[in-house]
Amino acid sequence: MWRDATLVAGRDLRIEARSRVTLHQVAPFALLVLLLFGFALDPDRGVLERATPGLYWVTVLFSALLALARSAKLEEADGVRDALRLSALEPAGVFVGKTLAVAAELAALEVLLGIGVVILYGADPAEIGLLLTTCLAATVAVATTGTLYGALVSGLRVRETLLPLLLLPVLAPVLIGATRAFEAALAGTPADGWPWCGLLAVFAVLYSVAGALAYGTLLEGS
Amino acid sequence: MIAMTHAGYVAAGWLATFGLIGGYALSVLRRGRTLSRQVPPEERRWS
């Protein structure tokens, strides 16, 4: 399965390297959202600083929607689905591979947004360990869930509007957990944040398993 | 009953609730009738 996963991840990342959609479109979008929040919340009134963790993760989620939609669309190209079925690739492997590729893109986005938030909102990155672990867990959580739900809506004409509707409620715990962890980190009380990081890890594991199991059914049935 | 406190909220809640239930019930019944006309009787063996 891991060999299959590596194959698929490699393919997805190569496509990204060639087309650079994440780099040229999703990343600027993410930074733009950060700017917009600045306009909306008036940087002089202290709201931005207090709200930084929440704004950061909301931005990550919105950008993730774009990245995940793109990842799912790669499977819709002519004949790809049949080729996948005919090849001996294990569906679970395909799932893991796609998840890894998307996770890599999301991780890059998060680093970029982290820099953005430090510069634009004046955030002071303390407790880097907690911050990084939270990002890791949240990234896996979003990537696994998003890849599964991406397969749920793949091929549909309405996928652009349906994916957010399906995915965002499911990711509410991720938003809650990641934000609380970041708040604890930035406030200098990491002890409050680690349990939330734990929640994210549990979520990530649950959806890794669920996705690996269900992906095969979805590939066959559609 | 008229002397109830917060009568407006209570009334709104009760009316909306049973209005929703009633409206939904009617909608389901209507769909049922329309579909029953289109489907041969072997498929609808209840009475």
Place this chain on the structure above:
Amino acid sequence: MTATPTAGPAGGPPSPTSTPSRPEAHPGPASTGSRATRVIGLLALVAIGLLALYGLVISPADAEMADAVRLYYIHVPSAICLALGCFITTGASALWLRRRSAGWDALAEAGAEVALVFAAITLLTGSLWGRPTWGTYWTWDARLTSTAVLTALLVGYLALRRLDLDPDARSVRAAVLGLLLVPNFIVVNRSVEWWRSLHQESTLFRLDPAIEGDMLVAAMVGYLAFALVFTWLMIHRFRVAWLEQAADRVDLDAALAARRSEAQAPPSAPSAPTEPSEPSAAAPAAPVEPSGAATPTEVPSR
């Protein structure tokens, strides 16, 4: 779907005409009702009447919340029905994935739609209860917030179900989504509760009323009434879903029959007026050809 409504000259399967001139073609129940549902429906109406009597008139106002407590007699049973509907959807989805029989698919759809109705009622009554009691329509307390997220999950599920897809593909996707409904809700609920428990004020909200005496009777009648209403709605909605599947099959059969008959129609025969425009079918040289081009696709393309 534009299935032609007449059987072809080959005399295919009986045509599902909906023309009023042949009512005897479809005897059998004219609706989704049956004796069972009539009995349940009647009992439900009686129970609702009793609930109104006890809930609005006989039972006293609460010491702290005054008459706002009367909304509780609806709010709590409604939340239970919501939970029931969701469990039915998840369970039926699981069973469908196991056994692939159409009944589970219909049950899953019914459960979700009925659950959504009760979700709306739960949120509405919860919010209307909160306003006179705490002064705000929305208190971000764990239960109401989780219910709001659950409502979003249900709306998403039903949106997926309504898509114009090949029924088999749609059922698979809906089943996977439905299977995840209850687990998703549990995770969301735990997270939200943990989150709200960090804020001290949450313990001030949601003090459930102390129910005793006539209030207890009202609450019990409430549970009974809503259980009956829920059952009635589920049976009818399940039958509607069942009929929808049957209607799809009927349409599909008719369309296939029409296609077959037009493929077999003698080349010299003028095209029957009901057949879809098919100029190439008249070509004498054409053998029985599956002419996919002009005929509108009955199986909706994805």
